Amino acid sequence: MVNIIVCIKQVFDPEAPVSAYKIDADAKRVVLKGIPPVLSPFDENALEAALRIKDAHDSKITVLSAGRSLSKPVLMKSLAVGADELLLLEDSAFEEMDSYATAFTLASAIRKLGQYDLILTGREAANTNAGTVGSGIAEILGIPSITIVRKVELNDGKVIAERVVSDGYEVIEAPLPSLITVSNELGELRYATVKELVASRKKPIMTWNAQELGVEPPQMRQARLLSLFIPQKESRCEMIEGETAEEMGANLALKLREAKIT
Amino acid sequence: MSNEVVTNKQLYDFITRCGRCAQCTYGYKETEFELVCPIYKRFNFFTYSLGGMAQLARALDEGKIGLTESVSDVFYHCTGCGACGEMCARVDFRDMVELQHELRAKCVEVGQVPIAHMVTIEGLKKDDNMLQKPKAERGKWAEGLGVKDVTKEKAEVYYHAGCQYCFDEELWTVARTAVNLLKKAGVDVGIAGKDETCCGGRAFEMGYQGEFIKYAESNMEMLRTAGIKTLVTSCSDCYYAFKVLYDMHGKKGDLEVFHITEYLDRLIREGKLKLTKSVPLTVTYHDPCHLGRKIEPWIRQEGKLKAGEIYQPPRDILNSIPGLKLIEMPRIKGNAWCCGAGGGVIDAYPDFALWTALERIDEAKSTGAEAMITACPWCKRNFSDALKEGNGRLKIYDIVELVEQAL
Known part of the structure; x- marks a missing residue:
């Protein structure tokens, strides 16, 4: 049996319209109204990769998520589409962790779980877009990692992955256990029906806090949020004068040169 | 207000003033005082009414209860028909359905919604x-x-x-x-x-x-x-x-x-x-x-x-x-x-x-x-x-x- 662990972050729906987001600069937090938490989209791609392996091989998929006040109904979607168990790392210490702290916490949980052949994460989270947690977990666990992957297959005890590069893709082979960060090119997560979501309630959900995990949160945090703001965007339109199209063109060229654009 | 569950001040005033008279559940004399609130008639329990939801909202706001699946279940059983707002003698400002809007938005934010x-x-x-x-x-x-x-x-x-x-x-x-x-x-x-x-x-x-x-x-x-x-x-x-x-x-x-x-x-x-x-x-x-x-x-x-x-x-x-x-x-x-x-x-x-x-x-x-x-x-x-x-x-x-x- 192949033991697969998929790390999933719960984020606020990144597809919500910009106008629905507000910033509380004093509290350094994003204020949202009526915007649901969702599985981070790249992590959904990672779960889909795991499910495709499960379609072809006898596998067990454990979904792992860390945070504070995690939404079980939202994370249970992973069970509904075919994951076997859900492990929630829930503690006030796990709120708004930086990339290192997140990698450290998840790696600690994976170590405690013990058995793993393949660890899958999204290429980056939809809220921070840092893209470092996956590689961080691999580094802490001392296993190989392949990033930004569009296809994953297992063959003869090895993982074969297609890694997206700017002009195509690379095919990389690695021994198990390995960590893969999955990109959107792999494909969307399969749809969960109401029946599957209801049935998912019977699947096991475990919860560990910081103490049970045996990690010391204050030592983990390496980054601190200094300020949070929406950048001001200013645009100015200047009409270029001229008697003829040629003259207007010449004046435009002069303006561009003055602005040091050409 | 502590947990900012009801951020609208007028709504917050309402939920603290509700006298639980249950007038929100039945129509006036032209209906011969028939019930007009579907959830109240179905479940025959005050929690399933505008007044009941107001009490839940207050308890949530004061941190006395959590936004659990059973609390969310009450909010989502309501069809939001607005009959309660017509009947409640205290509502003299806005549509009472706004309370439901606020509560459901909160349910969405914490992911406590019907599957x-x-x-x-x-x-x-x-x-x-x-x-x-x-x-x-x-x-x-x-x-x-x-x-x-x-x-x-x-x-x-x-x-x-x-x-x-x-x-x-x-x-x-x-x-x-x-x-x-x-x-x-x-x-x-x-x-x-x-x-x-x-x-x-x-x-x-x-x-x-x-x-x-x-x-x-x-x-x-x-x-x-x-x-x-x-x-x-x-x-x-x-x-x-x-x-x-x-x-x-x-x-x-x-x-x-x-x-x-x-x-x-x-x-x-x-x-x-x-x-x-x-x-x-x-x-x-x-x-x-x-x-x-x-x-x-x-x-x-x-x-x-x-x-x-x-x-x-x-x-x-x-x-x-x-x-x-x-x-x-x-x-x-x-x-x-x-x-x-x-x-x-x-x-x-x-x-x-x-x-x-x-x-x-x-x-x-x-x-x-x-x-x-x-x-x-x-x-x-x-x-x-x-x-x-x-x-x-x-x-x-x-x-x-x-x-x-x-x-």
Whole structure:
């Protein structure tokens, strides 16, 4: 049996319209109204990769998520589409962790779980877009990692992955256990029906806090949020004068040169 | 306030002042003090009422209880019909349904929502409709109708069909009839066909306010690009969304919004539609919540939002049909009993939705009417489904079907 662990972050729906987001600069937090938490989209791609392996091989998929006040109904979607168990790392210490702290916490949980052949994460989270947690977990666990992957297959005890590069893709082979960060090119997560979501309630959900995990949160945090703001965007339109199209063109060229654009 | 569950100060004042008198659950003397709150009548427990939800909201706000699945379950069982706001003596400021909006938005933020709603909203995000149907099929209802496409050519009036009419094949005839009636009356009407999207109103009522804003912005952008100033819809949910919710969120601009009953009533008065054929039928009329009391509170909004309830236009239309006899049910207009489909209840609790519809069907039958008329696809769908459950004989018509018969 192949033991697969998929790390999933719960984020606020990144597809919500910009106008629905507000910033509380004093509290350094994003204020949202009526915007649901969702599985981070790249992590959904990672779960889909795991499910495709499960379609072809006898596998067990454990979904792992860390945070504070995690939404079980939202994370249970992973069970509904075919994951076997859900492990929630829930503690006030796990709120708004930086990339290192997140990698450290998840790696600690994976170590405690013990058995793993393949660890899958999204290429980056939809809220921070840092893209470092996956590689961080691999580094802490001392296993190989392949990033930004569009296809994953297992063959003869090895993982074969297609890694997206700017002009195509690379095919990389690695021994198990390995960590893969999955990109959107792999494909969307399969749809969960109401029946599957209801049935998912019977699947096991475990919860560990910081103490049970045996990690010391204050030592983990390496980054601190200094300020949070929406950048001001200013645009100015200047009409270029001229008697003829040629003259207007010449004046435009002069303006561009003055602005040091050409 | 501690947990900021109810951020609206007026609403917070209300939840701390509620005396738990239960007046929010039953209608006044014109209904012989009948119950008008579906959840209260169904569960017979005060928690399932406006007053009960106000107490829950206060307890949540003060951190005495958590927003658990069972608390969320109470909020989502409510159809948001707004009868409580009509009845409560303390409500003198805004629509009480706003409390439900606030509470459901909070449920969405913590992910404590009915599973069926999560699936519906995923379908909405993927296919721009509330029925989990492929978006490519949206324009099929209008095939062969010969009506303008506002995304390609100019039209004076835009007809918005809405998700239910676009994808519920049994209801296509209602939307097609509405467009044909407008054309017969000489109205320069157009539709958006496959490019139409959901109004977002139901998403808002389910608590997905961010999703609603997305649709409000994209719909208004489409209408601005098409140069549309007047919108007509046969769906009462869409009417409420465009008329009230878009305005509440500063998205409506100067768009004029009409429900088909208002617009047809005007065309009949102007003599552009002449109802001459006799329709020998005894009917009763069901007031959709989104055409009545959910609109009415905005009249009190310091003159800014003047939507006005649509109680009289459909009755005037029915009374102008030769041979047709209208008999009223005991619970009408502000006291009307909800059809049961509102606020996402039809998705999350279909059995409760049917129970509510069956109560209304019994009430309609008690008048001796042969048919119940409504003006909303959600009501018609739910009543039709309830009748299939074996509640005897009663015809359900949309009002435009009778207008067509009378032409």
